[in-house]
Amino acid sequence: MLNSKTAHELLDLIKAGKASQDKILSDLKSRIDKVEPKVKAYAHLPKETDYVKQDSLLKGIPIAIKDNICTKGQLATCASRILENFSAPYDATVIEKLKEKGALIFGKTNMDEFAFGSSCETSCYGPTRNPWDLKRVPGGSSGGSAAAVAADEAIWALGSDTGGSIRQPASLCAVVGLKPTYGRVSRYGLIAFASSLDQIGPITKDVHDAALLLNVIAGYDKKDSTCADIPAVDYTSCFTKDLKGVKIAIPKEYFIGGLDKEVEESVKQAKAVLGKLGATFKEVSLPHTKYAVSVYYIIATAEASSNLARFDGVQYGFRGKPSASDKSGQMISMYKQTRGKGFGLEAKRRIILGTYVLSSGYYDAYYLRALKVRTLIKNDFDKVFKDFDCVLTPTSPTAAFKIGERLEDPLSMYLSDIYTISANLAGIPAISLPCGFTKDKLPIGLQLLSAPFKEEDLFKVSYAFEQNTPWHKMKPDLKV
Amino acid sequence: MNISKDTVKYVANLARLGLNDEELEKFSVQLNDILQYIEQLKEVDISKIQPTAHVLDIKNVKREDKPAPSLSIEETLSNSPQKEGSFFKVPKVIE
Numbered sequence: 001m002l003n004s005k006t007a008h009e010l011l012d013l014i015k016a017g018k019a020s021q022d023k024i025l026s027d028l029k030s031r032i033d034k035v036e037p038k039v040k041a042y043a044h045l046p047k048e049t050d051y052v053k054q055d056s057l058l059k060g061i062p063i064a065i066k067d068n069i070c071t072k073g074q075l076a077t078c079a080s081r082i083l084e085n086f087s088a089p090y091d092a093t094v095i096e097k098l099k100e101k102g103a104l105i106f107g108k109t110n111m112d113e114f115a116f117g118s119s120c121e122t123s124c125y126g127p128t129r130n131p132w133d134l135k136r137v138p139g140g141s142s143g144g145s146a147a148a149v150a151a152d153e154a155i156w157a158l159g160s161d162t163g164g165s166i167r168q169p170a171s172l173c174a175v176v177g178l179k180p181t182y183g184r185v186s187r188y189g190l191i192a193f194a195s196s197l198d199q200i201g202p203i204t205k206d207v208h209d210a211a212l213l214l215n216v217i218a219g220y221d222k223k224d225s226t227c228a229d230i231p232a233v234d235y236t237s238c239f240t241k242d243l244k245g246v247k248i249a250i251p252k253e254y255f256i257g258g259l260d261k262e263v264e265e266s267v268k269q270a271k272a273v274l275g276k277l278g279a280t281f282k283e284v285s286l287p288h289t290k291y292a293v294s295v296y297y298i299i300a301t302a303e304a305s306s307n308l309a310r311f312d313g314v315q316y317g318f319r320g321k322p323s324a325s326d327k328s329g330q331m332i333s334m335y336k337q338t339r340g341k342g343f344g345l346e347a348k349r350r351i352i353l354g355t356y357v358l359s360s361g362y363y364d365a366y367y368l369r370a371l372k373v374r375t376l377i378k379n380d381f382d383k384v385f386k387d388f389d390c391v392l393t394p395t396s397p398t399a400a401f402k403i404g405e406r407l408e409d410p411l412s413m414y415l416s417d418i419y420t421i422s423a424n425l426a427g428i429p430a431i432s433l434p435c436g437f438t439k440d441k442l443p444i445g446l447q448l449l450s451a452p453f454k455e456e457d458l459f460k461v462s463y464a465f466e467q468n469t470p471w472h473k474m475k476p477d478l479k480v
Numbered sequence: 481m482n483i484s485k486d487t488v489k490y491v492a493n494l495a496r497l498g499l500n501d502e503e504l505e506k507f508s509v510q511l512n513d514i515l516q517y518i519e520q521l522k523e524v525d526i527s528k529i530q531p532t533a534h535v536l537d538i539k540n541v542k543r544e545d546k547p548a549p550s551l552s553i554e555e556t557l558s559n560s561p562q563k564e565g566s567f568f569k570v571p572k573v574i575e
Binding site: 085086087089090182183196222225226228288290291293294295297298305309312313314315316317318319320322329330331332333334335336337339340341343345348349351352353355356359366368369370371372373374375376378410411414425426427452 | 511521526
């Protein structure tokens with residue numbers, strides 16, 4: 001079945017005359033019919049597919065898109081009731097680039113509401129399920145994209161990553177997820193969560209596809225003033241067989257309490273594989289690691305509370321009815337009703353926290369302090385990358401947890417991002433790769449981080465690792 | 481550090497966010513937990529540290545002041561909950 005192939009495999013098959021876009025789509029649709037009722041990876045399946053019959057690079061290969069990225073004429077709801085009927089009037093820059101290269105936009109994937117979460121449970125459409133164990137979460141917030149790729153309901157997908165939202169679900173679903181350097185990929189048309197942290201990136205079945213997809217979406221965009229005017233390289237050209245001369249740092253702060261023993265063991269074995277290929281290792285210290293979650297939840301909620309102010313029921317989305325008894329007037333009452341009924345619990349919680357840390361009298365104590373500790377976290381990485389090519393850590397402290405397990409305890413949910421958050425705060429690229437399974441057959445992920453705009457270093461190490469391990473070829477048994 | 485129900489109510493009003501009593505209660509407990517955790521930042525010496533609002537080197541981004549294609553009025557209004565002519569319609573603002 002062609003739906004289980006990677007994009008680069010399909011391109012080879014098409015070239016050899018052994019696959020066509022029609023057959024890919026029919027295989028994909030029949031797979032979706034069978035497994036989607038179990039996995040629920042999609043927020044919106046395409047109603048009617050626009051065939052892209054052109055002989056360009058991607059040959060009409062379909063791609064699934066996270067529902068916070070605008071695709072013209074399709075819903076973009078961020079899995080929130082407040083945007084339930086929002087139809088995007090334009091394409092995000094990444095979508096324009098994909099279409100230009102001949103990709104077919106195929107379905108919008110489920111996510112935590114406004115990307116607020118690590119489990120896909122805060123979606124207004126209900127939770128997506130982990131294809132490896134349907135009682136467990138796929139991770140989040142790009143859980144729909146990761147689950148769709150893992151379940152072969154998508155060839156590849158785009159996600160977005162603000163604190164780990166591409167890498168953590170990739171880890172929990174045994175697929176590859178890359179968060180590019182801040183500014184590597186245009187954010188134009190990505191519905192903003194935290195503008196100084198957000199990046200769009202690939203979720204794929206292997207490293208080759210991640211590189212191929214980054215090739216398409218990377219690069220300067222004048223519509224996003226934070227997009228870096230630095231030329232991108234051909235990321236598929238950095239694959240090598242051995243890793244002689246590659247220096248990898250192991251930060252001791254990532255291997256302490258809270259790290260599951262099986263995860264630790266898998267990461268240790270991954271290290272041994274890389275060592276055999278010629279990489280050398282040294283323990284280093286990233287001393288401000290323990291403050292990352294605190295810094296993140298101040299900065300991310302502050303930026304989110306500001307970004308979400310636009311959802312006021314005036315220009316688009318859901319509008320609440322003003323209450324006659326509200327003394328603040330009809331207009332203000334309309335705002336409050338719209339936002340009170342339109343946002344889910346986690347979105348409200350973050351708006352309150354973000355507004356609080358920015359409010360008069362608390363700004364210096366929380367927000368400004370967090371920005372300064374962010375500098376220290378960034379400095380830690382700058383120092384390490386003077387001597388090392390990559391940093392190696394687990395992606396998530398545990399394998400997939402059960403649906404409902406952490407929903408009532410926001411702090412424990414926030415701590416599931418403990419290893420991924422620092423990359424966003426420092427603006428550096430990071431990739432998650434499958435590196436093993438627990439004894440209960442739950443995927444474990446390995447994270448590699450590199451200096452800004454050095455994605456090629458991540459691809460080089462990841463590709464060599466993947467060529468020498470079986471993990472990315474494993475498929476969940478969905479009993480269909 | 482203590483966030484009372486009244487503080488949550490005050491902040492919710494700043495954010496124009498309607499919350500019911502149950503939510504006010506729940507958030508005041510949960511936000512206290514989160515803020516207590518965040519307190520750890522007080523132990524860091526930040527006296528000589530500059531804040532990072534943006535990780536890349538920032539430079540001014542300028543462009544020519546030339547008109548370019550943008551959304552039509554119809555497209556702009558296409559998602560509006562209520563419209564009249566070429567305007568978004570809202571409840572009465574001035575009594």
